Amino acid sequence: MRKSRAETADTRRKIVEVAAREFRANGIQATGLADLMAEAGLSHGGFYRHFDSKDQLVAEACETGLSAIIHKLDTAAGESAGHDGFKAIVDAYASTSHRDERADGCPLAGMGSELARADEQTRAVAARGFDDLVEVLARRSKRRQKTTARSEAIFALSAMIGAVTMARIVEDPEASAAILQNVREHLTAM
Template structure:
């Protein structure tokens, strides 16, 4: 029996959601299509009814993960305005919770090195993710001029992604926490 368009769209959404979680947790190359489809409660054979390739799924999963992160940062920023909103975003992103929850974290921090070597479609999705996150920060940067606020936001995001990535790599828990603390402190001075 054929699925309705609504059911097919829901299945596709579920696959993208699972892929976004699995790619952030295990990496793009270490996560096979069979892994994603099994986690979604489907068979691998059904994958190509929804996607042309794994690359297409990676691009869509990156976009979905970014949307979730942007939404969460917007909520965090809503508790303050201007510089307080900027600080709230930094505090939410550069945190032990983000470090310790790769499945729900930022795709740039979780998959950055793999995204850099991905196909054109996936790199375009990662570039949009970068720009969306920069926009969230730039809206709340303390600088009045748009170009300066955007420059501050680019710097802040690069530091934030680096801090989370490095804090996940470092084995010594005290050093890992120090990375997060130090980056927050420096971004707080902006």
């Protein structure tokens, strides 16, 4: 029996959501299609009914993950007490919970080095996501001049991505937390 278009779209969405979590948690290369499809409750053979290649899935999963982190940071900024949205974003991103919850974290911190080597479509998605995150930060900057706010946001986002990445690499929990704390302090003092 054939699936309806709605069921097919739901299945595809489910695969992308599972892939977004698995790629962020384990990396692109370490995530096999058979394991990913099993995690989605589907057979490996069904993958190519939905996607032309793993690269296509990586691009869509990256986009889904970036949309989720943008929404999360926008929400944190909107809920910030005292209306310091920039600080709220920095605190949410450069946090031990973000470090520890890889599957729900930012694809740029979780897969950055792999994304740099990905196909053109995936790199374009990642670059757009970076720009969107920069805009989320720049909108909340205390800088009045747009170019200065954007420059500050690029610096802040780059520092936060690096901090989360390094905090995940460092094995000593105190040193890892200190990386995040130091970056938060420097960025919120700007």
